[in-house]
Amino acid sequence: MKTQPPILPEIPSTREDDLHNTENMNNADLTLFMAGNQFMVMEDLLKEFQKTYPEVKKIFYETLPPGLELRQILAGGARFKDMVIDVMPDIYTSVTEESMKELSAKGFISDYFIYLHNRIVLMIPEGNPCGIKTVTELGRSDIRISQPGALEDISYYIAAMYEKAGGGALVKRILEEKKEEGTTIFTVVHHRET
Incomplete structure (x- = not known):
């Protein structure tokens, strides 16, 4: 075969x-x-x-x-x-x-080490025109979000941030409902598309 x-x-x-x-x-x-x-x-x-x-x-x-x-x-x-x-x-x-x-x-590597830790930060337009003060406000309909899609490892940490800030309801709001509304946009190569 x-x-x-x-x-x-x-x-x-x-x-x-x-x-x-x-x-x-x-x-x-x-x-x-x-x-x-x-x-x-x-x-x-x-x-x-x-x-x-x-x-x-x-x-x-x-x-x-x-x-x-x-x-x-x-x-x-x-x-x-x-x-x-x-x-x-x-x-x-x-x-x-x-x-x-x-x-x-899977036998591709024999060893690895952690060489740095990243932080998740929110980037907003200068002057913060929407007045965003907390992560929970990202669920608002007037806020557009651009973030890595589910195929990217960092998306796990972003979802965990939403969960910590507003529970499962905020995760659903941002990752599902706002996606359907077109106000959450998932990128493929985030560092070049945002």
């Missing part, structure tokens, strides 16, 4: 700016799958890294949502436009420890 190849996740075609140095992809000295919101520090970080390790000349890195990168690792690659990216990272950064435990259980 012939086994089917795994279905590869799709990197959105508009995310070319999150795939860095693709010319080095298949012969990189270092391959990094970094959490998407780290895109703004990577150029400086890698310049400093290469000063310390000048032998590392060719670096390929992604700055995509960690959930997408996890699916890419587990599937053995991802599709982007007309190419397949089937390289494995030397370093993968995730939002959740659960992702690391899954990679460990």
Whole structure:
């Protein structure tokens, strides 16, 4: 019986700016799958890294949502436009420890460590025109929300924040009812779409 190849996740075609140095992809000295919101520090970080390790000349890195990168690792690659990216990272950064435990259980990694903790913050327009003072106010009909969709690990922590602030009713209001109303919008690559 012939086994089917795994279905590869799709990197959105508009995310070319999150795939860095693709010319080095298949012969990189270092391959990094970094959490998407780290895109703004990577150029400086890698310049400093290469000063310390000048032998590392060719670096390929992604700055995509960690959930997408996890699916890419587990599937053995991802599709982007007309190419397949089937390289494995030397370093993968995730939002959740659960992702690391899954990679460990499936034999992809032997060890991992926590190198930072993120905070969830609310970004509002300058001057706070809607007068938002608490998380519970995000349930209001006049407040539009843009946040990562359920496929992204960080969405778990956002839902937990809603739960802590207003219980299950606030979670339902923001994630279900406001989605139907069009006032909660779920992003695919949040760090670039918001």
